Amino acid sequence: MLSLRKSLPPFKPNSTVFPLQRWIHQNFSSATGSFQQISHDRDYKNNVVFHSCTDIGTAKQLHALLTVLGKAQNVVLFTQLVTLYATLGDLSLSRNTFEHIQRKNIFTWNSMVAAYVRCGRYREAMYCVSELLSNSGVRPDFYTFAPVLKACVSVVDGEKMHCWVLKMGFEHDVYVAASLIHLYSRFSAVDVAYKVFDDMPVRDVGSWNAMISGFLQNGKAARALGVLGRMKVEGVKMDTVTVASVLPVCAQVNDVVCGMLVHLYVIKHGLESDVFVCNALINLYSKFGRLQDAQRVFDGMKVRDVVSWNSIIAAYEQNDDPVTALSLFKGMQFVGMGPDLLTVVSLTSIFVQLSDRRIGRAVHGFIIRRGWLEEDVVTGNALVNMYAKLGLIDCARAVFEQLPIRDVISWNTLITGYAQNGLASEAIDAFKMMGECRTIIPNQGTWVSILPAYSHIGAFQQGMKIHGRLIKNCLYLDVFVATCLINMYGECGRLEDAMSLFYEIPRETSVPWNAIISSLGIHGHGEEALQLFKDMLTEGVKADHITFVSLLSACSHSGLVDEGQWCFNLMQKDCGVKPNLKHYGCMVDLFGRAGYLEKAYNLVNNMPVQADASIWGTLLAACRIHGNAELGTLALDRLLEVDSENVGYYVLLSNIYANVGKWEGAVKVRSLARDRGLRKTPGWSSVVVGSVVEVFYAGNQTHPQCAEIYKELRVLNVKMKTLGYVPDYSFVLQDVEEDEKEQILTSHSERLAIAFGLISTPPKSPIRIFKNLRVCGDCHNATKYISKITERDIIVRDSNRFHHFKDGCCSCGDYW
């Protein structure tokens, strides 16, 4: 204090009031009130002086001045200083001032508590309150509890404070009660919150608002609407706060009409000037895909804040219009509105949609410069997600490693990133590491990200273990988790388990139906898939575009041409689903597999959408089955126009030529492939032995049992040949001698996995193989022989479907 006093111009406390005012005026230049007003209005004088302190330095000067003036024991002035220091962000000065006030009144205590809360120091706030309650000799008033309830960091804290509220008899004060409702809602004790609400003898509109937002925050939109209805019955008018909290409820219950009615109410009662209301309206329309309405609200706003801009940018970004979203972002910069955390979260998503890696990295730099990675975990998670979706999984990992705080979503994002980039084992490793962090509790998103990784490599046992864990906490009844379980059982070949789970869970949405139809489809149970689809319609569940992808592919896998056509028509006429590339792909596959190549080709030519690589690839595969080299060549030409890098297509065509004896053609395709520099997706196969999943890449030489595996394959080869097996070299693109070609075929990943399965499991037990690509035609043929020789059921799940090999035959009937 002494040093401060030195830095001030001299002032004589005993002179008249007039020089004091001049002194204040000179030293607090932003205090613009006239001398007359200051001298006549004591409160105003205080306010002007306190408000003129916009930085710590000035506040300290004022502090010094008041001390010099001998006001050190003026409780009112020094309590204001407590608040002032906290507002300027210096809590220690605030606390120091508080300590020096000798006769603290309740206002002093309230100000100190509020100061802690304002700075987010909840623990200290609670400590201060217990000091007040236990030994201050001052009785709390009803101003005390609202900030305190905000500061409770656990429901136990909250209950303690609730007891004090009751003891002091403040439970019916509308402010205290609203804070209680808010508190219990924050800790998911929404029923307790409702009891507080229900017990209130008098409610103001704020009480209703607190209850509505309480239900909304806990995902209980229907109950929120119930409160709204009761509010209407009791004749309480909605204010802007009510509207802003009710609009997200409408979005959550998927009720656009309700939202529009609220909008009408807004217009009728002149609430459109409220920024919160307009922002909520933009978000509402965005959720329903009504971009024009969202834009109209945005255009009509006289004042826009950063949330308004974020909302309209997110509206376009989430409705698949990244270009407009980006131009709006530029507009935001143009008007000088600075971006915040959520702006960049939208930006990361925009660059994912635009597949723009370069600017994606620039956003990363921007976030780092602003220090937002340290500030908020959401931003970091968005970055991890962006890199993963852009296929830069190593960058995603690097960002993840650098995150100062990781929450469950950070882990989920990383796991999903690995799984979606085809790196199932890495996803599983990440999941294990997550399990070692005691503080992270897996949630719905975790299961939804890890289960597909287990399904992908056929880790059935691990999948079952997860199912067990989920039964304990009832999460298996969650539609999305359950759907992943159904997929897992389906993909691991346990159709019965998939079915019984399906009948256990809620089935009001298309999600679980799609999963079970798809499972039936990949197993070649087309008729059952169709029957379930009919059941679905009978139960009044709306089929969506995914339903039809599953259904049409089920039909094509089972050769149900007429039924497939029936579905394709029904989809457009009765279900209002416009066919997209995937649906056309299924239809091309359906016709092509069944041998109607002409029909398939015509469909491709007459589609209203541009055919992509997968469509031509499907047609090419059909030509492969039916040995149509002419159409196959044409398909490959088209294919190379859109994607010349995938080696699989060259293999298919070379194989077509070889099969019809056009060796020259086969050679030509091979050299074409070589000239272009192949990009080969490494093929891998996995096999389940006991509870362990072993993964093999083609030509693997590093496995500990490598020698035994190759020996087994050599023995099998001899036996197969005596039964009539001839290796089909057209599946080998490399230009090498024949015996080397045979070597290459024998070391395909699926063969290694089968051989390992054979030597590691008891005789006659079934072997389950997973392959990440389509199974090679020669391996398919060989597996038939192997199943006969070894008397084993061999179940191969490839990227397309299941193949069940038994006694020299395969369930799929696709290959020759």
Add this chain to the structure above:
DNA sequence: TTAGGGTTAG
């Protein structure tokens, strides 16, 4: 001289 309930998210 002090207090509650509101909009955007990975």
